[in-house]
Amino acid sequence: MQKYKDIGLKLTPQRLAILDFLDGNMDHPSADDIYKAVSVRYPTMSFATVYNTLDSLREKGYITELTIDPAKKRFDPCTKMHHHLICTSCKRVHDIHADFLLELPEQVKGDFRVTGNHIEFYGLCPTCDKGHERRI
Ligand SMILES: [Zn+2]
Numbered sequence: 001m002q003k004y005k006d007i008g009l010k011l012t013p014q015r016l017a018i019l020d021f022l023d024g025n026m027d028h029p030s031a032d033d034i035y036k037a038v039s040v041r042y043p044t045m046s047f048a049t050v051y052n053t054l055d056s057l058r059e060k061g062y063i064t065e066l067t068i069d070p071a072k073k074r075f076d077p078c079t080k081m082h083h084h085l086i087c088t089s090c091k092r093v094h095d096i097h098a099d100f101l102l103e104l105p106e107q108v109k110g111d112f113r114v115t116g117n118h119i120e121f122y123g124l125c126p127t128c129d130k131g132h133e134r135r136i
């Protein structure tokens with residue numbers, strides 16, 4: 001709990017449960033996933049509480065909001081710059097912590113000072129790929 005001390009939010013048990021769920025979570029859960037997981041322990045918690053907490057955490061830079069899934073916003077507690085490998089079938093998202101040397105051509109970049117990038121790789125995870133083969 002010490003680690004959440006500086007987060008600048010009033011730490012209610014519900015919020016702590018949300019933070020605990022997110023801590024080290026690599027599933028890139030949606031607000032709905034988080035709500036479902038945390039409401040097991042806090043059945044009276046409203047979806048709005050989850051949503052507002054996520055919004056505050058995002059504003060303060062503790063989590064990143066991902067727009068990789070058009071159907072729903074997903075959240076990433078890993079705010080270190082990284083890339084994503086996305087299964088288009090089961091929507092699982094894997095983190096890729098690697099640097100790719102991507103240079104924008106001068107005529108594209110102009111005076112823009114590029115400080116980062118986020119690459120999304122799409123495809124089929126091994127599980128979905130196997131299922132796909134079976135169907136054919
Ligand atoms: Zn998959």
Ligand SMILES: [Zn+2]
Nearest residue numbers: 076078094095
């Ligand atoms: Zn990620």
